[in-house]
Amino acid sequence: DVKVTQSSRYLVKRTGEKVFLECVQDMDHENMFWYRQDPGLGLRLIYFSYDVKMKEKGDIPEGYSVSREKKERFSLILESASTNQTSMYLCASSRGTGNTGELFFGEGSRLTVL
Amino acid sequence: QKEVEQDPGPLSVPEGAIVSLNCTYSNSAFQYFMWYRQYSRKGPELLMYTYSSGNKEDGRFTAQVDKSSKYISLFIRDSQPSDSATYLCAMIDMDSNYQLIWGAGTKLIIKP
Numbered sequence: 001d002v003k004v005t006q007s008s009r010y011l012v013k014r015t016g017e018k019v020f021l022e023c024v025q026d027m028d029h030e031n032m033f034w035y036r037q038d039p040g041l042g043l044r045l046i047y048f049s050y051d052v053k054m055k056e057k058g059d060i061p062e063g064y065s066v067s068r069e070k071k072e073r074f075s076l077i078l079e080s081a082s083t084n085q086t087s088m089y090l091c092a093s094s095r096g097t098g099n100t101g102e103l104f105f106g107e108g109s110r111l112t113v114l
Numbered sequence: 115q116k117e118v119e120q121d122p123g124p125l126s127v128p129e130g131a132i133v134s135l136n137c138t139y140s141n142s143a144f145q146y147f148m149w150y151r152q153y154s155r156k157g158p159e160l161l162m163y164t165y166s167s168g169n170k171e172d173g174r175f176t177a178q179v180d181k182s183s184k185y186i187s188l189f190i191r192d193s194q195p196s197d198s199a200t201y202l203c204a205m206i207d208m209d210s211n212y213q214l215i216w217g218a219g220t221k222l223i224i225k226p
Contacts, residue, residue, distance in 0.1 A: 004157070039122075040122055041218060042218035043202070044216075045213070090157050092157070101163060101204065101205075101206055101214060102160050102163065103160070105157030105158050107155070107156055108155070108156070108157050
């Protein structure tokens with residue numbers, strides 16, 4: 001069974017703290033994505049990666065960075081968390097080059113910044 | 115105006131009813147239309163995937179695409195309480211590096 005695993009389901013952090021969200025996929029997929037999901041706004045793309053050490057900005061990259069040192073692992077970093085980054089964060093992966101429609105998602109990481 | 119419009123609901127219907135979920139879009143470069151289902155506290159999962167105008171059926175689910183009207187629908191027949199979830203439409207923007215464009219999602223509640 002294919003799997004995308006996000007390291008933390010629930011996190012509570014304080015304003016200004018550094019936050020790491022980790023994502024691992026076991027499908028040997030080339031593409032990996034980080035989204036945030038907020039009520040009424042749907043899924044918004046933060047960053048994505050087509051290959052190891054490659055990264056591309058999505059629609060809302062401000063305040064975030066990413067790291068992809070290994071094919072199976074894609075990390076999202078909040079250098080200095082702020083309250084407006086309280087959200088559900090979803091990692092996804094897909095096969096092939098370019099962006100395809102069939103994404104496999106993790107269960108999400110719900111981050112609360114106080 | 116959002117590129118993809120989807121009524122957020124919630125949409126509440128009795129068990130056994132036929133459900134119609136809809137999305138409209140404005141950009142004719144959008145192709146490859148998808149419906150994802152997201153259960154509470156879970157990530158979305160792909161439910162149906164279609165390209166051409168017309169209908170595609172999979173069990174109790176039918177995806178319909180009308181490119182001339184820029185309108186897509188998902189029909190659920192004989193709805194079950196287990197169908198209660200948020201349904202998100204998504205489509206690929208062929209003019210923007212094949213980016214996925216998402217609707218906001220419709221929360222569906224099937225009452226036993």
